[in-house]
Amino acid sequence: MLFRNPPPLPAAPDQTASSPLGRLLLLIILLSALLAPKGEAADTLIYFGQGGQQTVSGSLHVLENGSGLYLIDVGSFVGGDGPNHPWPEEIPVARIRALFITHIHADHIGRLPLLLHQGYRGPIYLSRVSYELARVTLPANLHLIDLGPERFYYSRNNAGRKRIPVYLEGYDFAERTVKPENRVYFTGHRHRLATQGYYLARPQRQKLETELLARLDEQAIISDPDQPFRVDEFKVRFLTTPHMAGSVMVELQFRGLRILFAGDTGANGSPLLPDNPGFPEPIDLLFLEGTYGRDREFDLAAARTNFRRELAARLAEGYRVVIPAFALDRSQQIIQEIGRAVADGELPPDQVIRVCSPTARELLHRYADFVGREEFAPYFRPEVSKSQFLPPGYLPDCSSNDPDNPLGLQHGEIGVMTSGMADYASARQALLDYLEDPKTLFYFVSYQSPASLGGRLTAGPKPPAELRIGAYRRQVKAKILQTSGFSGHASPREMIEIFTAARPRRIYLVHLDPRNATSLTSRYQRAFQAEIIIPRRNERHQLHP
Numbered sequence: 001m002l003f004r005n006p007p008p009l010p011a012a013p014d015q016t017a018s019s020p021l022g023r024l025l026l027l028i029i030l031l032s033a034l035l036a037p038k039g040e041a042a043d044t045l046i047y048f049g050q051g052g053q054q055t056v057s058g059s060l061h062v063l064e065n066g067s068g069l070y071l072i073d074v075g076s077f078v079g080g081d082g083p084n085h086p087w088p089e090e091i092p093v094a095r096i097r098a099l100f101i102t103h104i105h106a107d108h109i110g111r112l113p114l115l116l117h118q119g120y121r122g123p124i125y126l127s128r129v130s131y132e133l134a135r136v137t138l139p140a141n142l143h144l145i146d147l148g149p150e151r152f153y154y155s156r157n158n159a160g161r162k163r164i165p166v167y168l169e170g171y172d173f174a175e176r177t178v179k180p181e182n183r184v185y186f187t188g189h190r191h192r193l194a195t196q197g198y199y200l201a202r203p204q205r206q207k208l209e210t211e212l213l214a215r216l217d218e219q220a221i222i223s224d225p226d227q228p229f230r231v232d233e234f235k236v237r238f239l240t241t242p243h244m245a246g247s248v249m250v251e252l253q254f255r256g257l258r259i260l261f262a263g264d265t266g267a268n269g270s271p272l273l274p275d276n277p278g279f280p281e282p283i284d285l286l287f288l289e290g291t292y293g294r295d296r297e298f299d300l301a302a303a304r305t306n307f308r309r310e311l312a313a314r315l316a317e318g319y320r321v322v323i324p325a326f327a328l329d330r331s332q333q334i335i336q337e338i339g340r341a342v343a344d345g346e347l348p349p350d351q352v353i354r355v356c357s358p359t360a361r362e363l364l365h366r367y368a369d370f371v372g373r374e375e376f377a378p379y380f381r382p383e384v385s386k387s388q389f390l391p392p393g394y395l396p397d398c399s400s401n402d403p404d405n406p407l408g409l410q411h412g413e414i415g416v417m418t419s420g421m422a423d424y425a426s427a428r429q430a431l432l433d434y435l436e437d438p439k440t441l442f443y444f445v446s447y448q449s450p451a452s453l454g455g456r457l458t459a460g461p462k463p464p465a466e467l468r469i470g471a472y473r474r475q476v477k478a479k480i481l482q483t484s485g486f487s488g489h490a491s492p493r494e495m496i497e498i499f500t501a502a503r504p505r506r507i508y509l510v511h512l513d514p515r516n517a518t519s520l521t522s523r524y525q526r527a528f529q530a531e532i533i534i535p536r537r538n539e540r541h542q543l544h545p
Helices: 020-035 112-117 128-140 202-219 300-316 330-343 358-370 374-379 425-434 453-458 492-502 514-528
Strands: 045-049 061-065 068-072 096-100 124-126 149-155 164-168 183-189 198-200 220-222 229-231 234-240 248-254 257-261 285-290 320-324 353-355 414-417 440-444 466-469 472-475 479-482 506-512 531-533 541-544
Touching: 061 248, 096 112, 112 202, 124 128, 128 202, 128 220, 128 358, 128 374, 164 202, 198 202, 202 220, 257 541, 285 492, 285 514, 300 320, 300 330, 300 440, 320 425, 330 353, 330 358, 330 414, 353 358, 414 425, 425 440, 425 453, 425 466, 425 472, 440 453, 453 466, 453 479, 492 514, 506 514, 514 531
Parallel strands: 068 096, 096 124, 124 220, 164 198, 257 285, 285 506, 320 414, 320 440, 353 414, 440 479, 506 531
Antiparallel strands: 045 061, 045 541, 061 068, 149 164, 149 183, 229 234, 234 248, 248 257, 466 472
16 A cells, blocks of 8 residues: 655645735734644654553554654543543644554554544554454444444434434435435434444445545555654654554654554464564663553463363363354454364364354454465464364354254354453353353353453352343353453563563553552562653653653
């Protein structure tokens, strides 16, 4: 993808002082310039953030100098961490020179559609894998984006239906356009439509997806790892980290100052992704995540081995296995681990594996397509094979005509189902259908929020006797297991191992669970002999000079 140079910042109008009106206009401009907030001097570099400060979601970091603003990630908040609309007024879109994306989890890229909606036309720098995956995930989640109040309408003929397809004002659908006299208008928020009995009609979704992909293709600039490039006064380099496929750290050099935004840093030893890089040259300023406050009490490789053995044992006993997993990356890593078990003879070659999410299935084929292609080689371990993602028993079908088993998952089969915490989609349906079956295993493979269905099943030393699922209640007779073997975040001990060679003199703790602030500050001060700073949202820090 090619993109022309970033658009120049708006210039002041060219006025003449040769007339009284011209002199008056010039005076107004000069007064406005004096009273307006000042940009930074050319050699001054300021950091502030609008997400990821003393919270683990919403990552949005800003570097400001005399040329403008440079954004690292543009993530969405989760729960009560912060608002996803409106766009922060502290970050004028007209002043943004560039956006760098570390990876495409929603808490790092979720506000990109809002930024584009606000008129950003500048470059979006991201890795090759992130670009390919974003072309799947961003359109798939358009109905969940908060762009503020929007004007919708539906056909009067559909009034009274349980779920009503709606359209956005201002779009034309040729012969499928609802006639003006037959429209019922209302103002609402896109991400709340489902709770109000509405959904975006298919033609409307297709138009929105086409528009978004066109913008992404126009503005994206792919940068591969260890390939330095220049953006204005910055020398920039991406470095891979094994958090998820395509995830990178962003290194920026500015007037002799070396800054590293480590993004979400994965632990070394992933069977899918290469290890973290070495740091032969010191890093002056390190922006480091603080997701975990304690070291792991287990080895990740051993936990994955145990996961495979447990699967094999339960399947041999005739269990039906349900694995709730997020559609992006976690589902693909689970399938790869199962594929490795098949290749190693731990599972039979015809082991049935159903993937019950269209998005997860499309991403699975993308992962398989990456393998063996030279341009994607830097992002994956060389021993990864296509067959690990598409083993012989893989089936894309998760449906049946049996009203007692609408997902169609049989005993002796594996079903990988979204969502990861079992609150939505096929995983929630699986709880309704299979939770009372003693020969079903629910295997949770990620963090479970305490309030989620998965969290309520895994919170104690043993599952509850009963689970309420919306208006339904189910006796918990199925077997419940959980593994942390697929964690994408390095522990504090692993962070020290990864970054000791970088010798940072100052560390900014971001993406931080505030409960970890005191312990991480103390530990990292001892380990790195560095100044530790915990920034607040919109708090300005001078980095240079």
